[in-house]
Amino acid sequence: MDGASGWMMQHAWLIPALPLASFAIVGLLVSPVSKRAAGIVATLAIMASAACAYLLAWEYFTLYPPGGKHPILVPWSYEWLRYQPGLSVNVGVLVDPISVLLLIVVTTVSSLVHIYSNAYMHGDHGFGRYFTFLNLFTFSMLGLVVAPDIIQMYVCWELVGVSSFLLIGFYYMKPSAVSAAKKAFIVTRFADLGFLVGVILLSYFGFRLFPEWSAEVGAATNGLAGTQPVDFAYLNHPAFLARFSELHVAFLGTSMLTLAMILVYMGAAGKSAMFPLHIWLPDAMEGPTPVSALIHAATMVVAGVYLVARLFPAFAYSETAALVVMVVGAFTSLFAAIIGTTQDDIKRVLAFSTLSQLGYMMLALGVCTTEYAAGYTASMFHLFTHAFFKALLFLGAGAVIHAVHTNSIWEMGGLAKKMPITHITFLIATLAISGIWPFAGFFSKDEILVSALAGGHPLVFGVAFVVAGLTAFYMFRIYFVTFWGHGRGEGAAHAHEAPAVMWLPMALLAVLSSVTGFIPMGEFVSLGEHEAHHGINLAIAIPATAVALLGMGTAAFLYIGDGRRAKSAALAMGGAYHVIKQKFYIDELYLFITHRIIFHYIARPIAWFDRHMVDGGVNASGWVTRTSGRVLSFMQTGQVQTYGIWFTGGVAFVILILWCALL
Amino acid sequence: MSIIIPELIVIGTAFAIVLADLFMSERTRVVIAPLAALGLLAAIAVNAIHTPVTGELLGGRFAMDPVAWWFKILFMTAALFTVLLSIDTLDGRAGVRARGIGFRGEYYSTILFSVVGMMFLVSARDLATLFVSLELATLPLFVLAAWRRDDPRSSEAGLKYVILGALAAAFIVYGFGILYGLAGSTNLDVIAQRLAGPYTPAFLLAVALVLAGTGFKLTIVPFHMWAADVYQGAPTPVTAYLSVASKAAGLAFAFQVLYRLFGGWVPHWGLLIAVFAALTMTLGNVVAIVQHNIKRFMAFSAISQAGYFLLGFLGAADAGVPAMLFYLLVYIVSNLAAFACIIWFANETGKEHIEDYRGLSLTNPLMALALMVALFSLAGIPPLSGFVGKFFLFSIASQAGYHWLVAVAAVNSTISLYYYLRVVRQMYIEPPADPAAPLRASMSLSATVAILSVGVVTLGIFPMVYDHIHATTIAWLASLAQG
Secondary structure (H helix, E strand, O other): OOOOOOHHHHOOOHHHHHHHHHHHHHHHHHHHHOHHHHHHHHHHHHHHHHHHHHHHHHHHHHHOOOOOOOOOEEEEEEEEEEEEOOEEEEEEEEEOHHHHHHHHHHHHHHHHHHHHHHHHOOOOOOHHHHHHHHHHHHHHHHHHHOOOEHHHHHHHHHHHHHHHHHHHOOOOOOHHHHHHHHHHHHHHHHHHHHHHHHHHHHHHHHHHHHHHHHHHHOOOOOOOOOOOOOEHHHHOOHHHHHHHHHOEEOOOOEEHHHHHHHHHHHHHHHHOOOOOOOOHHHHHHHOOHHHHHHHHHHOHHHHHHHHHHHOHHHHHHOHHHHHHHHHHHHHHHHHHHHHHOOOOEHHHHHHHHHHHHHHHHHHHHHHOOOOOOHHHHHHHHHHHHHHHHHHHHHHHHHHHHHHHOOOEHHHOOOHHHHOHHHHHHHHHHHHHHHOOOOOHHHHHHHHHHHHHHHOOOHHHHHHHHHHHHHHHHHHHHHHHHHHOOOOOOHHHHOOOOOOHHHHHHHHHHHHHHHHHHHOOHHHHOOOOOOOOOOOOOHHHHHHHHHHHHHHHHHHHHHHOOOOHHHHHHHHHHOHHHHHHHOHHHHHHHHHHHHHHHHHHHHHHHHHHHHHHHHHHHHHHHHHHHHHHHHHHHHHOOOOHHHHHHHHHHHHHHHHHHHHHHHO | OHHHHHHHHHHHHHHHHHHHHHHOOOHHHHHHHHHHHHHHHHHHHHHHHHOOOOEEEHHHOEEEOHHHHHHHHHHHHHHHHHHHHHHHHHHOOOOOOOOOOOOHHHHHHHHHHHHHHHHHHHHEOEHHHHHHHHHHHHHHHHHHHOOOOOOHHHHHHHHHHHHHHHHHHHHHHHHHHHHHHHHOOOEHHHHHHHHOOOOOHHHHHHHHHHHHHHHHHHOOOOOOHHHHHHHHHOOHHHHHHHHHHHHHHHHHHHHHHHHHHOOOOHHHHHHHHHHHHHHHHHHHHHHHHOOOEHHHHHHHHHHHHHHHHHHHHHOOHHHHHHHHHHHHHHHHHHHHHHHHHHHHHHHHHOOOEHHHHOOHHHHOHHHHHHHHHHHHHHHOOOOOHHHHHHHHHHHHHHHOOOHHHHHHHHHHHHHHHHHHHHHHHHHHOOOOOOOOOOOOOOHHHHHHHHHHHHHHHHHHHOOHHHHHHHHHHHHHHHHHHHO
16 A cells, blocks of 8 residues: 655645645734735645645656556544544555645646735725635645545545635625525535435444455455545455445435435535525525636635545445436536536626536536446546636636626626726636537547446436537637627726736636646546447537537527627527526525425424523523522621631531541 | 741741831832742752751651652642732732731741741651641731721731631640540650550540541531631732632641541541531532622632542541642642732722622733633642642542542532533623723732742643652652651
């Protein structure tokens, strides 16, 4: 297990440690002194962390060249909590292709967003606080990515949730931001409850089955010495999964494994905003735009995808859990794409687009099995490319919002001439997400479509195919409305290009969005036997490109010009359009369920019980204590004679006790 | 000879103050308090650095051992902070000047005499020295309690204290007389050896009399009655001194009595100690709840704390002695920190009711924070030092098998949290009474509060202090076993 060599491998803990140190230093020492310095220190720390991540990737793939086998290494770990002999939790760093991939994505996007934010947040009241939180987030996300066991994963998972909460609610004077932050926190916490129960199930049964397991596989001789019952290496081991799936949950009729994995998936679905837990993500756009780019597009929301990928052998072993992943992913993908076509707020369109793309990644994981694991590669590939072009889209949107001071696309327009660099980079990202050759999205989307069809799921393939067309449509819709035509608002008339600190990161992301598609991902990330899928499957690529072009064309037909055609098209759709625009009334449904049903029929009786029974008991004990205090204080008469009597009585009492106890 | 130098320095300072006071004008008398503080500081330094931790003088009547060494440091530290806290009140640097307080030379020298008494008390090795030094420690306290001559409450406090103190002294000296009669020696160690035999009714009577006197000093129920009235009536700095130094002296006396004089018997008296501990904790806590005057409130809080101290006598000495000494240190620091805020508030407003503290967190946030931290430490909230100290004491009782007592103590801690929170609630939740301006605080007082607050927090976090106490007192226990 520990064939690790190389300096960076041994010191891989530096990658999350640098942002953590910076978080403490910036938050406590730098930020109160100089806000400018806070931004610079925070940015430098993340860039140093990024450099370490690149070095680590280089060392790993030098050691295990592309195309060969890629072992899972834990080059550094430290015993954190020891519950009892045979059950301790380590903190450590796990290095394998997908953690390296995520490290690259997180540190790269985070560095660029940090740089960008130095200009975007300039002059903001909470500048220092902003960078402190951003560092905290980056640390938590990196800690999550490198977690070698499910406990560290869970701790960092919650830390990520907290930093997301803090950043969504960054403008805490704005009621909408506060309620969005609360919504995000409550919805993801609710989902994390499932995750927690899943973690408990896995660790409990993992610990119970551990002795048999280590005897059976010969853990010590098999390179698994030192493995703990909560480590992924153990939880993903076929011998453990076989035993775990033999346990049955009588009242559900499933195996314990399936139950645990579905509960874990609940957490993943919350963080990755899968239907029906997606409602927090569009509202999360209340946070500063660079935060949306980093957290709610490129990194945190893919944590759920990453979790499923990390536990992929377990999900694949329980076919039911994999099926759930696939169905939910496919449905969310389509559902969000449809809503995305009708929204007016540029960031909300991007948010629904993110939902849809996350669904894509999930469905790719769901269709793959241990025999045919192309979807695994495809999903990670799409995660990788999506991070860059989606972050770029958000940063571009941020630049536009920064210039015109509104989020509504109908108040923009004609920005292509006023903001040429933003325009070009946004166009590249739009082409990438629409899946147009040679931009990155084309390749990763192609892999997903191939894996769905070849994995024997034609229906899922059909959904993904339709979503590809819808994606091109809604992306070009906002592109045409924002950048083409004439300026429609006051802000649009006076817009000007973003400063270099902002457009440089965008330009870099544009380059990444253009070229990352050519990376032969299968050589780096694959599961089990190396897949022989190379290059492009023309039978799928051509129709996919065609449907994307169709979407583009429709958008151009409807939205170039004065938009009259779009209005008549909306009218022609009648009520359906309205339902979609209101996001299928899912939020209203939630309100109805929580307010009318849960609050009324569950919360009220509990509150009554609490107020009258529990509080009554507490109050009674308080009353008894206070009353005895009042009674006893009468002893204190203020008369010296009384005191003397008590004193003398005390002597008699001492004699009495000694007498009784000793004679 | 060198083991008595700290005492000599304190005595010398006390006399120097009395003499200097004669020749000073009222205006130049401000230097008296710094002089007293310097003398105490020098004595502490000499004791800490120069004095050997073992040795004896005067034919074995005056002896030094690690426990005495620690007690002396604690007595002098308590006195030093009392002096620092008295400066504002005595110099009249206060928003509301207290009536009839002054006579700085006499005041500070009286405190110093009382400290010397306590220092001799813990070094005494024979009945006569023990009794005389106990009286030397206590008599100045009667005077101090009545310091505000034209305040009837202060006079009442002094009078009650002197009457009950005389009663306690009478019981003690009667008990000592019987012991002398039974053993035929005044040497404590010799008495302890000769008493190791079957019970006799006379011995029982002597024990009860001496223990009652100890209970008086330590405010053990039902010998605690004086505390509430005296604490309330005495000038506030004197109340602070009574609550820490006098209690420390009580504990030192209890060490002398229970470990040296009746060392062989104490393991059989577990039930007695447990019953008194439970009574003291419970009564102190329950009655504290209904108090309105903050000084009276602190009196009952101090009574309940005495109950916690008793837990330390239940276990083996090698665990109990360091635990009690550590808790004494924690208690002195926390209680003085709380009193520092109370003295400051009384100086600036002349008010002593808990309700008067409302809104303090808005007008003087740092003072409110210091008071809150001190009270939370007394309540035993982690990670403050009070928690650690209580933890050691509770674990001793639990190891000795007194689980019911630990349960009682835990319930009492909860009750105490309630009444400490009453003060915190006034400061943090209730709005200020009138358009409140921040109250000013003098440099000396602010610095004292800051030092004490740092102590309250750090004693709980850094384990070195306890380790050091533990390591040094183990040697003392070994010497006890031989003697």
